[in-house]
Amino acid sequence: MPEREQSTLVDRVTSKIFEMLLSGEIPLGGPVNEAALAELLSVSRGPVREAVKQLQGRGLVVKEPYLKARAVALTVPDMVEIFQLREAVEGMSVRLATQRMSDAELDDLLAAFSDAKQRGDGVALDVHVRIAEGSGNARVRALLCDELYYLLRLYRARSGKAPGRREDAFAEHWQILRAMKARDADLAESLMRTHIGRATQSLQALLETEAPPLGGTEERKTG
Amino acid sequence: MPEREQSTLVDRVTSKIFEMLLSGEIPLGGPVNEAALAELLSVSRGPVREAVKQLQGRGLVVKEPYLKARAVALTVPDMVEIFQLREAVEGMSVRLATQRMSDAELDDLLAAFSDAKQRGDGVALDVHVRIAEGSGNARVRALLCDELYYLLRLYRARSGKAPGRREDAFAEHWQILRAMKARDADLAESLMRTHIGRATQSLQALLETEAPPLGGTEERKTG
DNA sequence: GGTCGAAAAAGTGTCAACACTTTTGCCGGA
DNA sequence: TCCGGCAAAAGTGTTGACACTTTTTCGACC
Structure with a gap:
């Protein structure tokens, strides 16, 4: 599952969220909840926040301030x-x-x-x-x-x-x-x-x- | 200086750091210190971290885990x-x-x-x-x-x-x-x-x- | 005097708590 | 019954403190 030993937590969280997108565990166009992901992955919200921001940079997650982040719709x-x-x-x-x-x-x-x-x-x-x-x-x-x-x-x-x-x-x-x-x-x-x-x-x-x-x-x- | 009223602190910090790159206050290829920037801008390190990550996504900052972030060299x-x-x-x-x-x-x-x-x-x-x-x-x-x-x-x-x-x-x-x-x-x-x-x-x-x-x-x- | 190693310093990574914003649901009034 | 506003809930934004890694510095040993 880990592509290779990733040093930082953020990278692991990013990979995990990406897998959840691939598998459909997070549905396309569905909400991406920081707190829920943090609890699910047994980490704090900080790394999850950064991971989401990174995925946002890759265009896999769309979000605007104070609004729920959503997985890309991929129409x-x-x-x-x-x-x-x-x-x-x-x-x-x-x-x-x-x-x-x-x-x-x-x-x-x-x-x-x-x-x-x-x-x-x-x-x-x-x-x-x-x-x-x-x-x-x-x-x-x-x-x-x-x-x-x-x-x-x-x-x-x-x-x-x-x-x-x-x-x-x-x-x-x-x-x-x-x-x-x-x-x-x-x-x-x-x-x-x-x-x-x-x-x-x-x-x-x-x-x-x-x-x-x-x-x-x-x-x-x-x- | 603020292009328009930006709601979130991260956006303001990102703009400010970008201006510092434009003006040369942060030299090209020079170190980007989270703590120093946080104190300079009177914010916590969290927003600075996210701003740097965003700039990293735009290719303006390069960094690897645990190593100092550096402004892009722009050769x-x-x-x-x-x-x-x-x-x-x-x-x-x-x-x-x-x-x-x-x-x-x-x-x-x-x-x-x-x-x-x-x-x-x-x-x-x-x-x-x-x-x-x-x-x-x-x-x-x-x-x-x-x-x-x-x-x-x-x-x-x-x-x-x-x-x-x-x-x-x-x-x-x-x-x-x-x-x-x-x-x-x-x-x-x-x-x-x-x-x-x-x-x-x-x-x-x-x-x-x-x-x-x-x-x-x-x-x-x-x- | 030079070099290797350990301790201190600097800097990044992570965490849990608090503040703010948006949304949801309820209540009163028309 | 429907609409507007208020209050609670959910969720994001921000903070300061602590843990880990890297770099630097200083001292002992060769």
Whole structure:
């Protein structure tokens, strides 16, 4: 459960609350009660407050002064916004990575991808992470891997594995990697944007068919 | 000094610390001492802690557990990273705005821009804000206007007005607005990216000539 | 004189209590 | 019966004190 030994209580509390969001223990759009969480986790309200503030910074919790904090609703329009942002930033990420990764790093990435392809492993997201790390731009990496990533995980955990277009994704990733290997930054960026744009479109299609958002079961006490 | 009556103490403290960063009272790369700030501002350490955490979320302060927090160094390479991110996100911003803003809104924006041009007013940044608001994407707007904006302000305040290419900026903004009016999203995005890419290039040029970063004067007590 | 180690100092992390704000529910009046 | 206002309850905001970690300093030993 603890991803690795986290030194400070705040980090542990943050992880725990995030898990509660993933599992649905705190319903999407539901209230996030500091006191109840503090008692549940056997800690004071201070660390809970900071953890909530941190989650607020990541966009997982919304709140205004003196009003109850609420978990993000994560409606389909929300996800469309996030995917539009990802389209732009992942495009820049792969552009920079294409220019800055060494041949050795690229070969390594291609090999790892081939292996994963063999095993049928779901490391699709890892490709995006590796590219972001290869971009050499710490802010781009942090945005994609530390902020939007959490929202994606939450959405996928609660929406029932979302698109499920595994086959397409593999092919598209492969094309992107080939463009990187060919040092064609424009092509790589274009392919990446198309890749993510496809997911955006299937979301928007979902938006028109499925009116009811995926949301939590109901207004429920957090404790 | 208070932008507007802020209800909660944490917000006021956050603003105050940000001003201290802008003015240089807290040197870039210098230590951010919770206790000293608390005494200086006549508040408890709790609000200061949360304010620092918030600034940390905005990338203005870096810190790891039990170690002194430090103001961001804001080296030229840092700014290059930020501009690369901005290039991608502002591009998406103007693309979405071109698709979603109404004719009336666009005319309004064009008129406001013309007026500002007459007065020779430095509302250049406001164009970016208006476009981000017109994008209809709350996350894009928040990233550009609430997060990167603070870093830009800080950099401009401490680096001596940065590029100073006022003439070029006006012309480039005008071109962008014309593309928007023509509903040419591809052109608008392309122009915006070139516009920001120019600033990035002048930063990178600076990087090669000016080795010493702009940094703070020296390690100094915050109180 | 230099270096390793322990104690003190500085600074961050956590806690429990108190103050303020918002919401909820009740009561009286129209 | 419905509306407005008042009081209790719930929940957030703030505080000062205590615990833990890191850094610095001082002294003993080599």
